[in-house]
Amino acid sequence: MRAGIAAQALRAHRWAFVGPASTQLVAAVVLSATLTVQVSVDGAPELSEMLTAFALIAVYLTILLVGVTMNAAIAQQARDVALLRAVGATPGRIRRAVAVEAAVVAVPAGIAGYLLGLLAGWAWLGTLVDHGLAPAGARFTPEPLLLAPILGILVVTSTVGALIAAVRPARARPAIALADAATRRPRFTAVRLGLGLLLVAGGVTLSVSIADLAADAADDAALFVMLALCVGVGLLGPFVLRSAIAVGRPLLALAGGTGRLAADNVAVLSRALSGALVPLVLAVAFAAVKVAVHSTTTHVTGRTGPAAEAWLDYSGTAVYCLFAAVAAVNTLATVVVGRRRDLALLGLAGATRGRVLAVVVCEAGIVTVTGLVLAAGVAGVTLVPMVHTALGTWTPYVPPSTLAAGVLATAAVVAAGTVLPAALLTRRPPIGQVG
Structure with a gap:
């Protein structure tokens, strides 16, 4: 059976x-x-x-x-x-x-x-x-x-x-x-809260201990710092997303009913969307750490490392970030496909296809900004001890153009997992989706 x-x-x-x-x-x-x-x-x-x-x-x-x-x-x-x-x-x-x-x-x-x-x-x-x-x-x-x-x-x-x-x-x-x-009530249990806080605290503690390690050992331990922090962020995702909505609601109100509806949707879907935060934050933070290590080294010492080794490091980073980005897109798309009847009901209630997609775009904006803020925090907690151990500085350096490219890439990943599937789903008549 x-x-x-x-x-x-x-x-x-x-x-x-x-x-x-x-x-x-x-x-x-x-x-x-x-x-x-x-x-x-x-x-x-x-x-x-x-x-x-x-x-x-x-x-x-x-x-x-x-x-x-x-x-x-x-x-x-x-x-x-x-x-x-x-x-x-x-x-x-x-x-x-x-x-x-x-x-x-x-x-x-x-x-x-x-x-x-x-x-x-x-x-x-x-x-x-x-x-x-x-x-x-x-x-x-x-x-x-x-x-x-x-x-x-x-x-x-x-x-x-x-x-x-x-x-x-x-x-x-x-x-x-x-x-x-x-x-779809976003239940947030005490067990989930406890595990999330434990992993975040463990990641921060491990990050602090990295400052006392040799440079090679610190680089190896950095991955576990990011994994602990990213999983902790995912477990705390419902709380984090609802907090982000509370902070950004005045800004979302500028978009009128579209922004308010998007905020309410993200709050209701906070548990489902929190799963997408794990690969999204991991991809952005992993890329930021690898890029910042090389750029900070060049910025502080004025020298670049061997080109072949840098290529190998960047190529491996690109593969892993692509892997995490694919997981983020798929998780977001799974959530959107599960909402196809909700999107169809908006159409049956009188909303145009453009209005429905505008709501999804606002939702994607909330997820993007939240993911970027969390990724910056994870990367910062991981990076600061690493660069201090290796270079004696507490200030990582990332070129502004690289930061801008990272923001655009993150927005593209979220849009590919939310706006694109929503656009495909809303091409069909709403009555067919509801049925």
Whole structure:
């Protein structure tokens, strides 16, 4: 029966699973390319060590980002889960069905990603040789045995993310679960608050301790500072978003009813949108930290590091930021697709398509500004001890043009996950969406 439930859920919510499948595909590509190149340059100890670090970062990001997107997809099924509970399905059966859904989505995405990763790895190895980072005689060596651990990582992370999303609707009484699904009340439990505060405090504490470490060790620990802070921010997301709305409501009021409606929508959807804050803040903060480390070094010392090493660092950063950005877009798009009936009701109530999209644009603005502020905080907490340890300064430096590009890129990511899917959904007649 659980296989039947899973199959029906995948058919009914196929668009909700596009996001997790895309993120899993990118994760498999990154893991496949990194691990395969590492196998191919086994004779270059320094490069192999650096690729090992890249592979570990890819695994950490996969665990976090795939879990986030799968969590968002399963959360869209809250009403269906409540109905199943009402007709007698046990919490255990619901959880097993959810696990089957996660595995069914993860396996084909992992296989496709592994194959695409072989092409990406072949191209990446060629650029490493061109930059003198890999031996001239290095040959690309595909490793079929890597498929098993890659699939294992994807299946486990997807299943864990799905099971976490299913905990509350699977255990709640059907009447309460149906009410929550209908009203989308952003419940903010004491457990979530405690975990969020604990992770933020842990990230800040680890950041302070970085100041006493050697430069290389501080750079390695910076990733864990960002991960702890970003996950903490995601857990505190509902509170953070509602606080941002409270602060920015006077400014939103300048947009009239459109701004007020956007503020109310974000407040109601704060729990769902908080999942998108994790990859969004991580992408922006990760890029800011890497860019600021190099730019601050040049600004303080007047010297630039080896061009090949800088290229390798920036290329790895670009891949991981793209990975996180894809997860952010998919999570936001999953939330928007889940609101298609709400958008259609606005049209039936007399709002033009332009007015509906204007509301979504205002919502995207709220998410963008909130994400940028949080990312600046995460990057600052991570950066300050790093640059002080390495360069003796407490003031990181980032060129203004780079800051402007980062703001525009963040806005583009949020717009791609909100405005673009809303524009596609509102092309259809509203009555068809409601039906």
